[in-house]
Amino acid sequence: MINRWNALMRSGLTISNSYIVGRNALSTGHPIEEEPMAFTYPRSQHVRRYGPRGHRAYQSYKPWLRDEFDFRCVYCLWRERWCADGDQMFSVDHLWPRMTHPERLCDYDNLVYACCQCNALKQEAPPVLDPCEEALGHHLEIHTDGSVRALTEHGAKQIALCRLNRPRLREARRMMMELFSMLAASRSEEAAPSFVGCGAFLTTYRAWRP
Ligand SMILES: [Zn+2]
Numbered sequence: 483m484i485n486r487w488n489a490l491m492r493s494g495l496t497i498s499n500s501y502i503v504g505r506n507a508l509s510t511g512h513p514i515e516e517e518p519m520a521f522t523y524p525r526s527q528h529v530r531r532y533g534p535r536g537h538r539a540y541q542s543y544k545p546w547l548r549d550e551f552d553f554r555c556v557y558c559l560w561r562e563r564w565c566a567d568g569d570q571m572f573s574v575d576h577l578w579p580r581m582t583h584p585e586r587l588c589d590y591d592n593l594v595y596a597c598c599q600c601n602a603l604k605q606e607a608p609p610v611l612d613p614c615e616e617a618l619g620h621h622l623e624i625h626t627d628g629s630v631r632a633l634t635e636h637g638a639k640q641i642a643l644c645r646l647n648r649p650r651l652r653e654a655r656r657m658m659m660e661l662f663s664m665l666a667a668s669r670s671e672e673a674a675p676s677f678v679g680c681g682a683f684l685t686t687y688r689a690w691r692p
Pocket residue numbers: 555556557558559560596597598599600601
């Protein structure tokens with residue numbers, strides 16, 4: 483709970499109770515899931531923790547979405563932490579496009595957190611995989627060469643839609659996994675924070691927060 487509050491506070495968010503729906507109120511807290519690898523798609527569908535309402539600009543929901551989706555792109559799994567410009571490289575993505583579903587423009591349940599590149603590539607396409615409806619880990623998996631492999635037909639469509647195997651992203655993933663492997667092997671408690679700022683969490687990543 484403390485971590486969540488700290489993360490929200492650092493994002494500059496001013497929380498008003500009037501924007502928080504009871505089912506996901508911040509005050510209820512929630513468990514932080516462990517992640518065995520840096521690039522592991524969720525093996526269960528995402529259950530939203532927050533339910534803010536009332537903003538007229540969808541961008542106003544970005545602070546909640548950052549925390550909601552663990553500060554990473556729901557599609558390619560790249561994290562804010564690994565971008566020099568942090569959240570400036572991430573955006574609010576509409577599952578159901580703005581053009582075809584204007585009534586859902588500011589509907590929090592229609593919003594996810596995505597890197598700007600994935601968001602731009604999707605354009606106005608309808609959702610293939612909604613991370614709140616489907617466990618993306620049942621459709622997609624990332625291999626040590628940095629590639630994303632489809633486990634289902636929907637997974638293949640998602641890869642095509644967001645070009646999840648775009649060459650530079652694939653190579654960046656491979657390099658990041660190689661770096662993690664080296665750091666884990668070195669067992670250096672000093673090197674880890676200086677490279678990735680993750681302290682002693684090389685194996686779980688559960689405490690990674692910007
Ligand atoms: Zn992405």
